[in-house]
Amino acid sequence: MTAVPQRPSGNPSGRFSRRSLLRGGLGAAGALGIAGGLSGCGSAISAGLVGSQLDPGTVTYWNLFGGGDGSRMQTMEATYEKQKGPNSLQAATFAWGNPYYTKVSLATLGDAPPDVAVSHLTRQSNLAIAGLLEPITEDMLAMVGLSSSSFSPKVWEALAVNGQRYAIPIDTHPFVLYYNKDVCEKADLLDGDGNLKEIRGTDQWEAALEAAKKVTGSWGASVATVGDTATSWRWFQSLYSQQTGSTPWLGDGGRKLTYNEDLTIKTLDYIQSLTKKKLMPAITDYTGSQTLMFTGKSAFYLQGEWEITTAESIDGLKFGMVPVPTLFDQPACQGDSHTFVLPRMNRSEDQLKRALGFVKSLLDQSLTWAQGGHIPAYVPTLDSQQYKDLKPQSNYADAVNSVVYDAQAWYSGSGSNFENTVGAQFGLVQQGQATPAAALSTARDQLLVYADTKSPL
Numbered sequence: 030m031t032a033v034p035q036r037p038s039g040n041p042s043g044r045f046s047r048r049s050l051l052r053g054g055l056g057a058a059g060a061l062g063i064a065g066g067l068s069g070c071g072s073a074i075s076a077g078l079v080g081s082q083l084d085p086g087t088v089t090y091w092n093l094f095g096g097g098d099g100s101r102m103q104t105m106e107a108t109y110e111k112q113k114g115p116n117s118l119q120a121a122t123f124a125w126g127n128p129y130y131t132k133v134s135l136a137t138l139g140d141a142p143p144d145v146a147v148s149h150l151t152r153q154s155n156l157a158i159a160g161l162l163e164p165i166t167e168d169m170l171a172m173v174g175l176s177s178s179s180f181s182p183k184v185w186e187a188l189a190v191n192g193q194r195y196a197i198p199i200d201t202h203p204f205v206l207y208y209n210k211d212v213c214e215k216a217d218l219l220d221g222d223g224n225l226k227e228i229r230g231t232d233q234w235e236a237a238l239e240a241a242k243k244v245t246g247s248w249g250a251s252v253a254t255v256g257d258t259a260t261s262w263r264w265f266q267s268l269y270s271q272q273t274g275s276t277p278w279l280g281d282g283g284r285k286l287t288y289n290e291d292l293t294i295k296t297l298d299y300i301q302s303l304t305k306k307k308l309m310p311a312i313t314d315y316t317g318s319q320t321l322m323f324t325g326k327s328a329f330y331l332q333g334e335w336e337i338t339t340a341e342s343i344d345g346l347k348f349g350m351v352p353v354p355t356l357f358d359q360p361a362c363q364g365d366s367h368t369f370v371l372p373r374m375n376r377s378e379d380q381l382k383r384a385l386g387f388v389k390s391l392l393d394q395s396l397t398w399a400q401g402g403h404i405p406a407y408v409p410t411l412d413s414q415q416y417k418d419l420k421p422q423s424n425y426a427d428a429v430n431s432v433v434y435d436a437q438a439w440y441s442g443s444g445s446n447f448e449n450t451v452g453a454q455f456g457l458v459q460q461g462q463a464t465p466a467a468a469l470s471t472a473r474d475q476l477l478v479y480a481d482t483k484s485p486l
Contacts, residue, residue: 086116086117086383087116087117087119088118088145088383088384089118089119089120089144089145090106090120090121090143090144090145090146091120091122091132091133091143091146092146093122093123094122095122096335097337097338097339097401098338098401099122101397101398101400101401104397105390105391105394105398106118108390109387109391118387126443126444127444127445127446130148130152130155130156133146133148133156133372134156134161137161137372137373137374138161140374142161142372142373142374144380144383145370145384145387146369147367147369148368148370149366149367149442149444150188150196150198150365150366150368150434151434151437151441151442151443151445152442152444152445153196153370154195154437155442155486156370157190157191157195157196158190158191158486160373162195162370162371162373163195163370163373164194165194165195165197170385172381172385173382173388175197175389178408179392179407179408180197180406180407180408181198181405181408181411181429183201183429184201184366184406184429185406188368195370196369196370197368197388197392198367198406199366199369199391199395199403199405199406199407200366200367200398200404200405200406201364201403201404201406201428201429202333202334202335202364202403202404203333203334203352203353203363203364203425203428203432204263204266204331204333204353204362205334205350205351205353205425205428206329206351206352206353207348207349208322208328208329208330208349208351209325209327209328209329209346209348210223210347210348211325211347212244212245212327213225216237216240216241216243217240218240218328224424225349227354228354229354229355229356230355230356230357231299231356233354234354234356235306237249237329238309238328238329241328241329245325245327247321247327248307248309248321248326249328249329250308250327251309251310251313251317251318251319251322251327251331252264252309252459253313253314253315253318254304254312254313254314254456254459254460255313255314255456255460256314257452258448258450258452259444259448259452260315260318260332260452261452261456262363262451262455263333263363264331264363264455267362267363268296269292270362270363271355271356271357271358271359271360271361272292272296272357273357273358273359274289275289276289277436278435278436279436279438279441279447279480280436283436283440283441283479284480285480286473286476287436293465293469294465294469297468297469298465300458300459301458304459304460309327310327311459315332318330318331319332319336319339319340323340323343331353333364333402334350334403334422334425335402337401337421337422338401349424350402350421350422351424351425352425352427352428353428361431362431362432363432363433363435364428364432365434365435365442365443366434367403369388369391371384392407392410395410395411396410396413396416396419399419400419404426404429435447435448438479439479439484439485446479447476447479450476450479451476454468454469454472455468455472
């Protein structure tokens, strides 16, 4: 492994902590009347930011789910309200990514957070390190009939922050491979049951793309290359992590860059070779990449499993989904998990049990959540015959065992500065606008600014 050069450690701008800045920001928000401007998103927002009074017994809940996820979550929320009665829940949805996590932090620092909030697994560690979350103990789980064994071991272990857990997982959402059954059938890529034949190794992958391209007359596979930095990172991280010797990109809580430089260049070279050979398009955005597969202009499409809702909405489209093929040494795919967290506040035992009871209600509806593509983290659902019969969702359930979470750092995780920085450079490689070495050099220089900056948490 080639060593990654490091800059001397330092703190060029360490006068203020994020906590002090957020406390000031919360005061400014109140002065500017921001809470009132946000009230259209739901009364739970104004309650969280300015302390509006809610009915006793009401659970306040914040999330970041839009699209199909948002619709399913609203169905699950409605079920809880039917169980508990009117005014039992006030739910609010915020914009995905950094804005959402800032709002959760602001409200918690202002002593007015929601009872329950959603967090990506890769972001909950930052909230926990900042002292913004309540630890989740076995005794707390037992209050509503749960335990650590209620959840997939891989996900539960990944939640650890300094030996404690601060989140309750509902799913794993991996990067997966979609395939157009009509195209694949014509390309002789399906087995006798109409499922995709196993693809293993780069030779078989490229042969499959060549066969598909002969059918489509356009492309073998598609993945977003412009306008979506997260996808460029996910595609790279999946293939990089399949190779022996791939080290986490970040170490020491993000203070060091620990990627394997040789394997990074090798992986980027391979990704770029697929576009140079015109097996995959060099220029296509998020929507365009899926439209190619939906319309039969490519056999395959790579994206998170949540786009199953979009695929299901296409009239006449017959499609399947499988884990990202193992092109190198071992199965691996980039992914994350949605979790529920309890923002720090003074809770009575009744308030705690009510919040956990709401979480339990959503976990009990994990099959509804799984219909949107996510792999259940709740073992009773994951092991159920109902989930096994759910197709194509259960066809990639094994991906939970090979999912690779982004390394922990104050600037990493889903929708983070890390993803945006690295993904932007790797997208240029896909587009043929940068060499792997040049893209890596630029990404490294930009990341070292974050690595050299003292964590504001």
